[in-house]
Amino acid sequence: xxxxxxxxxxxxxxxxxxxxxxxxxxxxxxxxxxxxxxxxxxxxxxxxxxxxxxxxxxxxxxxxxxxxxxxxxxxxxxxxxxxxxxxxxxxxxxxxxxxxxxxxxxxxxxxxxxxxxxxxxxxxxxxxxxxxxxxxxxxxxxxxxxxxxxxxxxxxxxxxxxxxxxxxxxxxxxxxxxxxxxxxxxxxxxxxxxxxxxxxxxxxxxxxxxxxxxxxxxxxxxxxxxxxxxxxxxxxxxxxxxxxxxxxxxxxxxxxxxxxxxxxxxxxxxxxxxxxxxxxxxxxxxxxxxxxxxxxxxxxxxxxxxxxxxxxxxxxxxxxxxxxxxxxxxxxxxxxxxxxxxxxxxxxxxxxxxxxxxxxxxxxxxxxxxxxxxxxxxxxxxxxxx
Amino acid sequence: xxxxxxxxxxxxxxxxxxxxxxxxxxxxxxxxxxxxxxxxxxxxxxxxxxxxxxxxxxxxxxxxxxxxxxxxxxxxxxxxxxxxxxxxxxxxxxxxxxxxxxxxxxxxxxxxxxxxxxxxxxxxxxxxxxxxxxxxxxxxxxxxxxxxxxxxxxxxxxxxxxxxxxxxxxxxxxxxxxxxxxxxxxxxxxxxxxxxxxxxxxxxxxxxxxxxxxxxxxxxxxxxxxxxxxxxxxxxxxxxxxxxxxxxxxxxxxxxxxxxxxxxxxxxxxxxxxxxxxxxxxxxxxxxxxxxxxxxxxxxxxxxxxxxxxxxxxxxxxxxxxxxxxxxxxxxxxxxxxxxx
Ligand SMILES: Cc1cc2nc3c(=O)[nH]c(=O)nc-3n(C[C@H](O)[C@H](O)[C@H](O)COP(=O)(O)OP(=O)(O)OC[C@H]3O[C@@H](n4cnc5c(N)ncnc54)[C@H](O)[C@@H]3O)c2cc1C
Numbered sequence: 012x013x014x015x016x017x018x019x020x021x022x023x024x025x026x027x028x029x030x031x032x033x034x035x036x037x038x039x040x041x042x043x044x045x046x047x048x049x050x051x052x053x054x055x056x057x058x059x060x061x062x063x064x065x066x067x068x069x070x071x072x073x074x075x076x077x078x079x080x081x082x083x084x085x086x087x088x089x090x091x092x093x094x095x096x097x098x099x100x101x102x103x104x105x106x107x108x109x110x111x112x113x114x115x116x117x118x119x120x121x122x123x124x125x126x127x128x129x130x131x132x133x134x135x136x137x138x139x140x141x142x143x144x145x146x147x148x149x150x151x152x153x154x155x156x157x158x159x160x161x162x163x164x165x166x167x168x169x170x171x172x173x174x175x176x177x178x179x180x181x182x183x184x185x186x187x188x189x190x191x192x193x194x195x196x197x198x199x200x201x202x203x204x205x206x207x208x209x210x211x212x213x214x215x216x217x218x219x220x221x222x223x224x225x226x227x228x229x230x231x232x233x234x235x236x237x238x239x240x241x242x243x244x245x246x247x248x249x250x251x252x253x254x255x256x257x258x259x260x261x262x263x264x265x266x267x268x269x270x271x272x273x274x275x276x277x278x279x280x281x282x283x284x285x286x287x288x289x290x291x292x293x294x295x296x297x298x299x300x301x302x303x304x305x306x307x308x309x310x311x312x313x314x315x316x317x318x319x320x321x322x323x324x325x326x327x328x329x330x331x332x333x334x335x336x337x338x339x340x341x342x343x344x345x346x347x348x349x350x351x352x353x354x355x356x357x358x359x360x361x362x363x364x365x366x367x368x369x370x371x372x373x374x375x376x377x378x379x380x381x382x383x384x385x386x387x388x389x390x391x392x393x394x395x396x397x
Numbered sequence: 398x399x400x401x402x403x404x405x406x407x408x409x410x411x412x413x414x415x416x417x418x419x420x421x422x423x424x425x426x427x428x429x430x431x432x433x434x435x436x437x438x439x440x441x442x443x444x445x446x447x448x449x450x451x452x453x454x455x456x457x458x459x460x461x462x463x464x465x466x467x468x469x470x471x472x473x474x475x476x477x478x479x480x481x482x483x484x485x486x487x488x489x490x491x492x493x494x495x496x497x498x499x500x501x502x503x504x505x506x507x508x509x510x511x512x513x514x515x516x517x518x519x520x521x522x523x524x525x526x527x528x529x530x531x532x533x534x535x536x537x538x539x540x541x542x543x544x545x546x547x548x549x550x551x552x553x554x555x556x557x558x559x560x561x562x563x564x565x566x567x568x569x570x571x572x573x574x575x576x577x578x579x580x581x582x583x584x585x586x587x588x589x590x591x592x593x594x595x596x597x598x599x600x601x602x603x604x605x606x607x608x609x610x611x612x613x614x615x616x617x618x619x620x621x622x623x624x625x626x627x628x629x630x631x632x633x634x635x636x637x638x639x640x641x642x643x644x645x646x647x648x649x650x651x652x653x654x655x656x657x658x659x660x661x662x663x664x665x666x667x668x669x670x671x672x673x674x675x676x677x678x679x680x681x682x683x684x685x686x687x688x689x690x691x692x693x694x695x696x697x698x699x700x701x702x703x704x705x706x707x708x709x710x711x712x713x714x715x716x717x718x719x720x721x722x723x724x725x726x727x728x729x730x731x732x733x734x735x736x737x738x
Binding site (some may be wrong): 012014015016018020022023024026035039098102121133223278280281282283284286287289291293294295296297298299301302304305307308309310313327333334340353366384386387388390394395396397 | 398407409410411414415467470504603606607613626628629630632633637638639642643648661665669713714716718719720722726727728730732733734737
């Protein structure tokens with residue numbers, strides 16, 4: 012064992028530059044005005060709360076497409092400034108779902124692999140908070156095993172003919188576009204022969220059906236492509252490079268602070284319910300939550316700093332998401348353990364309404380964006396175990 | 398890492414690789430003092446990493462973190478961190494540091510001024526390496542000054558932690574020492590908790606590396622156990638704990654001398670590192686199987702230290718209660734602003 016060797020992952024403490032303080036204050040002031048009236052159980056939805064009007068307001072403030080070039084409607088600010096805006100929105104429980112996917116991954120993916128025309132066409136709308144995106148990766152028989160997708164796009168004289176079904180596409184029913192991965196060829200390797208497409212969801216031959224989740228909410232969808240015709244220029248990047256492009260997209264999808272802040276409204280209600288003089292075991296529980304959250308945040312800022320430097324912290328992002336999901340999922344348990352009351356949607360106590368929502372949604376935190384087991388497999392590969 | 402930190406990193410690992418051999422660890426275990434190692438550390442100039450007034454404070458902290466984490470990876474069986482902290486506190490108050498190993502502890506008792514000298518009365522339990530330290534820095538939790546005192550002036554009863562590291566009880570019956578103004582026992586406790594959090598982070602990295610190595614070489618059912626998914630998933634969990642402990646410890650070190658930030662950062666570090674010990678050591682031993690619980694195998698040099706360090710200078714529950722109370726006073730709406738301050 013060579014103890015001088017670095018670990019395969021790097022997390023160095025990074026401090027957010029002092030310039031971000033003003034931005035943070037601006038965002039807090041804005042949120043104090045804009046969302047204080049939203050009930051806590053709504054705010055508990057966090058990045059599953061869909062509100063186009065709110066997204067447009069963020070666009071007006073210049074807080075979407077923050078890091079993108081100005082020529083595409085962006086604001087050419089740093090990844091760390093984006094980090095600050097994003098974490099403040101999440102901590103406050105702002106309804107950010109409408110623009111979330113577009114701002115987080117679809118836009119950056121198009122900046123990286125899209126054609127000039129694709130960028131011109133959609134990026135400014137995303138930055139204005141008007142154009143929304145869905146993700147078309149999973150299918151009925153392809154979940155964790157994403158490389159097994161079967162939805163096929165065939166090149167014809169008129170364009171691409173697409174047949175197959177995408178599943179669990181969040182907000183497809185309210186989005187304008189989807190970035191989807193389709194099979195375009197037969198490779199000896201399953202990963203070969205995949206390509207990514209910019210899909211205009213209003214085209215004929217595309218049927219979108221919301222799937223009601225266990226809480227009664229509709230957010231994800233089945234999207235059926237029935238010989239749908241996509242224009243020639245719907246292809247993103249290079250035909251056959253879909254796998255490596257999807258991997259890049261997943262890095263955007265997994266690297267942000269939403270992977271440990273999903274239960275923040277319940278954390279807040281727990282502290283509120285504890286009162287200023289909590290009993291010993293409540294104080295200890297709050298202290299432990301604070302410690303885990305503080306450490307996670309520092310890990311996450313370290314990832315953001317690596318992104319800012321143009322590095323590829325995919326392994327680090329998987330680690331933060333795995334540790335982060337454990338934290339988020341513990342919070343409803345902690346509320347139950349400390350207060351032991353029955354969660355209720357109609358309660359006069361905000362704690363119980365928020366707990367009612369998050370108790371039911373927490374299981375999804377270690378599924379969406381890659382399951383716990385898949386992430387740990389990625390970490391294990393990084394450690395040299397496979 | 399800044400350039401100096403990088404140099405310190407490399408020099409420290411070179412020095413420790415050479416001097417902290419399995420034989421040195423075995424001897425430390427039976428109470429032998431590692432004079433050669435100490436001399437090498439002293440000659441390398443490491444002891445003033447935190448004290449050096451020519452380096453800006455944040456760089457000093459960064460350098461100290463790198464050095465102490467390296468020391469912990471190698472399980473340096475000497476009070477390196479303790480000596481660095483005492484030398485830094487003395488230097489900041491223009492008090493000349495005695496040469497040789499130093500240590501510090503929180504005093505249960507009281508100090509009072511008597512002419513030029515401060516007097517100590519009371520006991521200091523479980524002082525790290527007291528028997529090897531020339532002098533000790535002691536203070537009561539709410540006092541305004543500490544007292545630097547030659548170890549031989551107190552009564553020492555030997556004791557040790559789980560890993561046989563010296564943790565001696567000291568008793569003082571109105572003993573005279575040098576006043577060091579402006580430091581309290583609270584400062585010492587925060588420094589101690591930071592040192593242990595860094596030590597935990599370094600030792601957990603060692604445990605992670607050692608366990609990964611073992612999993613890749615141990616063969617069962619005709620293949621390395623690393624190929625079993627159950628083992629892979631466990632090690633991924635261990636990696637997460639090591640990462641969280643390390644960044645929390647780094648944040649504590651960076652904030653230790655900033656009165657506005659240190660209480661939060663140090664509490665976070667000791668809590669998070671302590672939690673990582675529980676999960677991390679369990680996984681490491683599970684993956685090692687029976688060989689890992691033998692005296693002969695070296696895994697326990699790290700795990701037994703980790704179990705002790707977790708409790709030293711405040712266990713998770715102590716720090717969590719303190720931190721939780723201060724967060725509760727902020728109220729639900731104030732929690733996040735307080736955490737990000
Ligand atoms: C709220 C939510 C929103 C989502 N939004 C979208 C979206 O917008 N777009 C989209 O494309 N997808 C979306 N998904 C789908 C998500 O990506 C998948 O749920 C995920 O990839 C897992 O696939 P699966 O659900 O089919 O589970 P499966 O892959 O069938 O897995 C079931 C279980 O088996 C385990 N497992 C599978 N393979 C292995 C293995 N090799 N080793 C060990 N264990 C294994 C899994 O970890 C899991 O525990 C969303 C999911 C949720 C819950």
